[in-house]
Structures are given as structure tokens and as C-alpha cells.
Amino acid sequence: MTKPLVVITGASSGIGEAAARKFSQEGYPLLLLARRLERMESLGLPNSLCRQVDVTDRIAFRAALEEAEEQYGPTDCLVNNAGILRLGRMDTQDPQEWQLMFDINVQGLLNGIHLVLAGMRRRKSGTLINISSVAGRKTFVNHAGYCGTKFAVHAISEGIREEVADDNVRVVTIAPGIVETEILDHTTSDEIRQEYKDWKKEIGGGIRSEDTAEAIWYAYQQPQNVCIREVVLAPTRQQ
Ligand SMILES: NC(=O)C1=CN([C@@H]2O[C@H](COP(=O)(O)OP(=O)(O)OC[C@H]3O[C@@H](n4cnc5c(N)ncnc54)[C@H](OP(=O)(O)O)[C@@H]3O)[C@@H](O)[C@H]2O)C=CC1
Numbered sequence: 001m002t003k004p005l006v007v008i009t010g011a012s013s014g015i016g017e018a019a020a021r022k023f024s025q026e027g028y029p030l031l032l033l034a035r036r037l038e039r040m041e042s043l044g045l046p047n048s049l050c051r052q053v054d055v056t057d058r059i060a061f062r063a064a065l066e067e068a069e070e071q072y073g074p075t076d077c078l079v080n081n082a083g084i085l086r087l088g089r090m091d092t093q094d095p096q097e098w099q100l101m102f103d104i105n106v107q108g109l110l111n112g113i114h115l116v117l118a119g120m121r122r123r124k125s126g127t128l129i130n131i132s133s134v135a136g137r138k139t140f141v142n143h144a145g146y147c148g149t150k151f152a153v154h155a156i157s158e159g160i161r162e163e164v165a166d167d168n169v170r171v172v173t174i175a176p177g178i179v180e181t182e183i184l185d186h187t188t189s190d191e192i193r194q195e196y197k198d199w200k201k202e203i204g205g206g207i208r209s210e211d212t213a214e215a216i217w218y219a220y221q222q223p224q225n226v227c228i229r230e231v232v233l234a235p236t237r238q239q
């Protein structure tokens with residue numbers, strides 16, 4: 001095995017799954033993490049360890065990472081992708097929904113970074129790829145909580161980049177607009193889900209997970225001294 005370990009969170013569907021397929025095609029050994037183990041195993045990717053890990057569970061996250069590093073060597077790239085979208089109005093939304101978004105989209109992302117960053121700094125090499133959103137750059141109605149999590153992802157990426165640039169560690173933010181995935185299914189309000197679907201239809205649909213995986217790959221495959229700091233990509237007709 002000559003290529004180094006790539007860790008992808010939220011690899012059981014959508015963008016994470018597409019990224020897993022892409023990195024696997026390129027010959028990288030993988031640690032794939034999500035709660036739906038069977039979905040990751042069904043990808044049947046070679047040299048990939050699939051583990052049922054909730055990214056908010058630091059102990060389980062660490063155990064899986066140690067197991068993978070034992071097998072494949074140190075983590076060269078972490079694609080911090082696990083995330084949820086629970087659209088809602090702040091006056092009516094169940095607080096548990098935005099709490100869960102912050103736990104997964106922000107704390108889960110920080111958990112991953114914390115586990116791999118010291119090693120990357122020591123080795124003077126490594127790449128963190130944080131999946132944010134266009135909703136981390138501009139606001140949208142019904143997105144207040146979600147935008148809060150994704151603005152946080154942008155801020156965390158920028159801050160950490162300043163901390164680790166001198167150690168030759170890259171921090172990349174990928175910020176997609178609407179991507180055709182399962183993400184909308186978890187929004188509990190039928191009305192808001194329908195509004196979002198109507199919006200999507202109006203603009204001719206979202207881009208594909210594979211388009212986002214290509215952007216992730218583009219950033220990663222640059223030489224280590226080139227850091228693509230941010231990629232923002234969205235359906236052309238999305239505002
Ligand atoms: N689709 C879109 O329009 C856009 C999505 N994004 C971002 O892309 C990322 C991926 O979303 P997308 O592919 O669209 O959506 P999906 O719902 O298809 O995928 C989300 C992934 O995250 C995993 N996940 C969710 N919660 C946890 C958790 N607690 N621990 C571990 N894994 C978890 C899910 O796996 P499981 O349920 O098995 O745990 C799944 O693999 C998210 O961060 C999202 O915010 C950004 C911009 C646009």
C-alpha cells in the first residue's frame with residue numbers, strides 16, 4: 001500500500017459516499033464512518049474499513065481512527081462531511097433540532113479535527129477538508145440554525161488554517177449549494193420540505209454528489225504546498 005489513509009465521515013450516503021467512491025478509484029485506503037454501517041459496507045470498496053461511529057461520540061471516533069491507522073498508517077486527509085439539515089423557523093422549531101445540528105455539524109467536525117491534527121502538525125503534512133455550504137456564506141429563510149452551523153464551519157476552517165499553515169497542513173472548505181441527496185428527508189415540517197422542493201424544481205434541481213466529490217478531489221490532489229482554501233459550487237440557477 002503506497003497511498004496514505006483518507007478518513008471520510010458521513011460516508012453512508014450522498015456527498016460522503018461519492019467522495020468514498022472517488023478516493024477509492026484513485027487507490028486510497030479509507031476509513032469510512034457513519035451510523036448506517038450496512039450502507040457503507042454495501043459499497044464494497046477495497047482497502048476500506050467501515051465503522052459505525054456517531055461523530056459526536058469522541059471515544060468511538062478515536063477507537064475507529066486508531067484501528068485504521070494501525071492498519072493503513074497515519075491519516076493524511078480527513079473529509080469532515082457528516083452533517084444534517086433540519087430546516088425550521090426559530091419561533092416554532094423544536095430546540096432539539098438545532099441542538100442536534102450544532103452537535104453533529106459543528107462539535108462532530110471539531111471532534112474529527114482534534115483527533116487528527118496533532119499528528120498532521122508533527123508530520124508537517126496533512127489535509128483537513130471541511131464540508132460547509134453556501135449556507136455558510138449567505139443566509140436563507142428557514143435556515144437560521146443550519147446557517148449558524150455552516151458559518152461556524154467556515155470560521156473554524158479559517159481559524160485553524162492560521163494556526164497550522166506554518167506546519168504545512170492544509171485546511172480546505174468546500175461549500176456546495178443544493179446537492180441531490182437524502183439531506184432534506186430529515187426536515188420535520190412537511191410545509192418547509194415542500195417549499196424547499198418547489199425551490200429546487202424552480203431552479204432545475206441540485207447538482208450531483210459526484211460533482212462535489214470532484215471538487216473535494218481537486219483540492220486534495222494539488223501538491224502539498226498548494227492549498228485550495230475554499231471551493232463554492234452550486235447549481236448555476238441557484239441564487
Ligand atoms: N445536499 C446538499 O444540498 C448540501 C449538503 N451539504 C453538506 O454536505 C454534507 C453531507 O450531506 P449530504 O450528502 O447532502 O446528506 P446525506 O443525508 O445524504 O448524508 C449525510 C451523511 O452524514 C452522516 N451523518 C449524519 N449524522 C451523523 C452522525 N451523528 N455521525 C456520523 N455520521 C452522520 C449520514 O450517515 P448516517 O445517517 O448513516 O449516520 C450520512 O452519511 C453535510 O455536512 C451537509 O451539510 C452542504 C451543502 C449542500
Ligand SMILES: O=CCS(=O)(=O)O
Pocket residue numbers: 085132133134135140176177178179
Ligand atoms: O446546505 C444546503 C444547501 S442550501 O439549502 O443551503 O442551498
